[in-house]
Amino acid sequence: MxxxxxxxxxxxxxxxxxxxxxxxxxxxxxxxxxxxxxxxxxxxxxxxxxxxxxxxxxxxxxxxxxxxxxxxxxxxxxxxxxxxxxxxxxxxxxxxxxxxxxxxxxxxxxxxxxxxxxxxxxxxxxxxxxxxxxxxxxxxxxxxxxxxxxxxxxxxxxxxxAQSPPTQVSEVSRWKAPADIGRRYARVSGDYNPIHLSALTAKLFGFPQAIAHGLWNKARTLAALGEHLPAANIEINVEFKKPVRLPSEVTLWASAPGSSGEFVLKGAGDIEHMVGKWQPIA
CATH class of the missing domain: 3.10.129.10 (Hotdog Thioesterase)
Incomplete structure (x- = not known):
């Protein structure tokens, strides 16, 4: 390199x-x-x-x-x-x-x-x-x-x-992904990909509605998990499944606090948006 x-x-x-x-x-x-x-x-x-x-x-x-x-x-x-x-x-x-x-x-x-x-x-x-x-x-x-x-x-x-969906999880939090979250996240991240900004710009790329940034979903999830996870010597892995269409409401399910665990972000009708796990760095 x-x-x-x-x-x-x-x-x-x-x-x-x-x-x-x-x-x-x-x-x-x-x-x-x-x-x-x-x-x-x-x-x-x-x-x-x-x-x-x-x-x-x-x-x-x-x-x-x-x-x-x-x-x-x-x-x-x-x-x-x-x-x-x-x-x-x-x-x-x-x-x-x-x-x-x-x-x-x-x-x-x-x-x-x-x-x-x-x-x-x-x-x-x-x-x-x-x-x-x-x-x-x-x-x-x-x-x-x-x-x-x-x-x-x-x-x-x-x-x-593919990561298999977690089994030993319970509901931790739920939140709304508002219609303007793509634009708000773009302002703090610099990521102005058109698929996240509005239904109009998303349609140009084949999406019926704007979708949330994957890294906003991950960040919002880690914010909700808060003290659940260690602050260091940790690896956090996520797979993005079905996009979060804006606006919508999602629910976070996670295993108990500890050095390792799993989580899943779900939408209406139990649709899986993101699955993830955390563990100590090998």
Missing amino acids: QWQTVGSPPFLAPLYWRAALKRKITGTALPEQGLRCRVSVNPKAVAAYRKVCGFADSAVLPATYPHILAFGLQMQLLTAKSFPFPLLGLIHLSNRIRIHRPLGGISDLFIGVHAQNLKPHAKGATFDLVTTVEDSLGLLWEAESRMLCRGVKLEGAASDE
């Missing part, structure tokens, strides 16, 4: 323009290059994120917040000329984060992003978007988001590694 260090987090507007112009698959190999950048944590931005995602005030960053710090770099990587797949149309299948140490007392961080693990899938191909966050002591947090690009033809058999 070759690394390019960027002087500051990229400005998003030109990257969105680049994403809008690229609609074709241009290859079947991931670039062997990653991006790195130093970022500063802005307390006002963290407070706005907490409000949208339901996190209580704390001296420790929300477990999902490093995604927000890395978003500009991820956009730069995924809209680069060398990247073979168009950003618009990528589907977020699953997300795993690992918190190695508590995310407290943090101001400056070093973020790295790269793509790896290209594999055939029944509907195209998947790859992992990998994000690492380091502080002065070393690796602090890391994530893998599995993305699907439809229509890619790769050699080999497609593997299916």
Whole structure:
């Protein structure tokens, strides 16, 4: 892997323009290059994120917040000329984060992003978007988001590694996903994907209504679980199932507090939106 260090987090507007112009698959190999950048944590931005995602005030960053710090770099990587797949149309299948140490007392961080693990899938191909966050002591947090690009033809058999739904769970919380949550989350995350913003823009991409961001669903779930989970040495894995159409109401079911457990986010008619589990880092 070759690394390019960027002087500051990229400005998003030109990257969105680049994403809008690229609609074709241009290859079947991931670039062997990653991006790195130093970022500063802005307390006002963290407070706005907490409000949208339901996190209580704390001296420790929300477990999902490093995604927000890395978003500009991820956009730069995924809209680069060398990247073979168009950003618009990528589907977020699953997300795993690992918190190695508590995310407290943090101001400056070093973020790295790269793509790896290209594999055939029944509907195209998947790859992992990998994000690492380091502080002065070393690796602090890391994530893998599995993305699907439809229509890619790769050699080999497609593997299916679906997580089975949890069994020993009880209702923990329920909340409404309001019609404007996609726009509100976009303002704090920078993720203005049209499928999340309004029914009108979602219809352009084949969705009857706007759908909630997968990472908002995960963040809102972790906010609701609160003290349920350890603050560090934890891996939290989710699979996104059926999208949460806006507006709607969802219910969170989870196992008892502890070092490991499972959860599921359900909608009307017991539809599964997201299944997940947490466990100590192996």
